[in-house]
Amino acid sequence: MKRTLSTNADGAFIDDAQINSLLWSQPEDPARVRAVIAKSLNKECLNLEETAVLLRATDPALVQEILEGARTLKRRVYGNRIVLFAPLYIGSLCINDCSYCGFKRSNNEAERITLDTEAVTKQVSPRRRRAQTPDPGLWRTSEV
Ligand code: SF4
Numbered sequence: 001m002k003r004t005l006s007t008n009a010d011g012a013f014i015d016d017a018q019i020n021s022l023l024w025s026q027p028e029d030p031a032r033v034r035a036v037i038a039k040s041l042n043k044e045c046l047n048l049e050e051t052a053v054l055l056r057a058t059d060p061a062l063v064q065e066i067l068e069g070a071r072t073l074k075r076r077v078y079g080n081r082i083v084l085f086a087p088l089y090i091g092s093l094c095i096n097d098c099s100y101c102g103f104k105r106s107n108n109e110a111e112r113i114t115l116d117t118e119a120v121t122k123q124v125s126p127r128r129r130r131a132q133t134p135d136p137g138l139w140r141t142s143e144v
Helices: 016-024 030-041 048-056 060-078 117-130 136-143
Strands: none
Touching (some): 030 048
């Protein structure tokens, strides 16, 4: 599925105002939380609004339902294993400005590099040889 990122007036794709609106403008809704958990257990991607529904939950029982849903989904996808992910950075250029990150656009001292196809292939090949997963499709989705 191809996704496109929309940007705000600053050119950033993280829209603080939208995120804050989604997080704080609506009350907790147990029925909606359970619907989002069910969607997640169906291995469907959650959108921003649905993610906010989960993050808004404060009722301890509801939070437990979210945690149990996460545990169930983890077991369905990965089984009873610990799975390690090795992030592959294909560039150090970013249009956002997260305060904690060295890649933030306001960091004028950061060296900006974007790997070409050949360089990405060189980075991926050794990882792929070392990777041990039951589902190469999952590996591709999470690695690249
Ligand atoms: S790379 Fe850094 S600045 Fe860019 S979105 Fe990620 S955390 Fe924020």
